[in-house]
């Protein structure tokens with residue numbers, strides 16, 4: 001038996017998505033830029049997919065562009081907002097994904113842009129007061145880049161409050177919504193979000209395809225130059241099968257989001273209940289009360305050689321989960337997120353992340369293994 005509890009890293013594809021992609025790849029092999037029938041038919045698939053994405057986040061169709069990944073989408077927004085929109089300061093947070101942090105670091109070095117990282121509290125929440133203070137004390141053109149759901153600990157930001165502050169102080173708001181798109185309601189207009197990124201492989205779609213929403217009032221120039229694809233915004237022949245798969249996966253996820261959330265929340269609560277009954281000194285990282293995404297549970301185990309080996313031993317037992325540490329020069333170190341929330345570095349954190357395809361029986365198997373291993 002092989003059990004997959006690493007759905008924040010990537011998700012298994014939904015069978016209907018695979019069917020859709022196979023049929024598109026078989027039949028719709030035309031180049032969307034060609035004006036003959038094969039081309040027009042492929043183009044129609046891309047445009048239908050754009051409509052699906054736009055509708056899901058309440059954007060307009062012309063604001064959606066397909067990219068190779070959310071990493072590309074995030075790079076595009078951050079780098080081109082500086083080049084095109086006169087952004088002279090970026091405010092982000094210490095727990096963002098590396099594709100945000102590394103891009104911001106690059107932008108600071110190359111373009112001399114002011115770059116401020118907000119602290120987070122022990123649960124991973126930014127301090128909205130600190131954000132407001134920074135926005136109010138200067139009228140320098142600012143882009144705020146704060147993610148919706150943290151990929152390591154599941155803590156969920158109040159995107160409405162952040163968007164409102166950005167609106168009040170005339171700042172731009174970019175939201176990395178990779179862990180929440182399709183799973184939680186997002187309304188880019190109501191939340192005053194100017195830029196948003198998503199990635200298909202996080203919601204049971206294929207890898208290598210993502211999207212960026214760029215609001216009409218803050219259009220950017222192309223990030224990749226060449227042909228006129230994506231209305232001149234992103235050159236390169238479109239990944240038609242991937243785009244069709246992204247849209248199908250998003251539609252399924254979005255339509256089923258209420259029952260999926262209920263299911264995933266049940267698995268999370270059941271897992272916590274069973275873990276707590278083992279008598280092991282377990283702690284949970286991230287907000288456990290209100291503002292969290294149900295599919296991510298970051299568990300901190302007491303120090304000791306058994307805990308250090310846990311991810312590996314679970315793997316041997318047939319369970320895939322993820323360690324929240326990076327190994328440098330043979331020494332395991334807490335991730336930047338664990339550092340930012342002040343996690344006790346002697347303890348060992350493992351991220352378990354769930355999807356609609358997990359079951360309570362799998363949780364029973366997992367807890368049984370943890371009980372014997374720790």
Ligand code: PLP
Pocket residue numbers: 008009068069070071072097099147149150151176178179198199200210
């Ligand atoms: N942002 C967050 C929050 C993520 O979890 C990930 C993927 O791990 C990314 C960005 C990058 O997404 P992609 O794999 O599409 O580049």
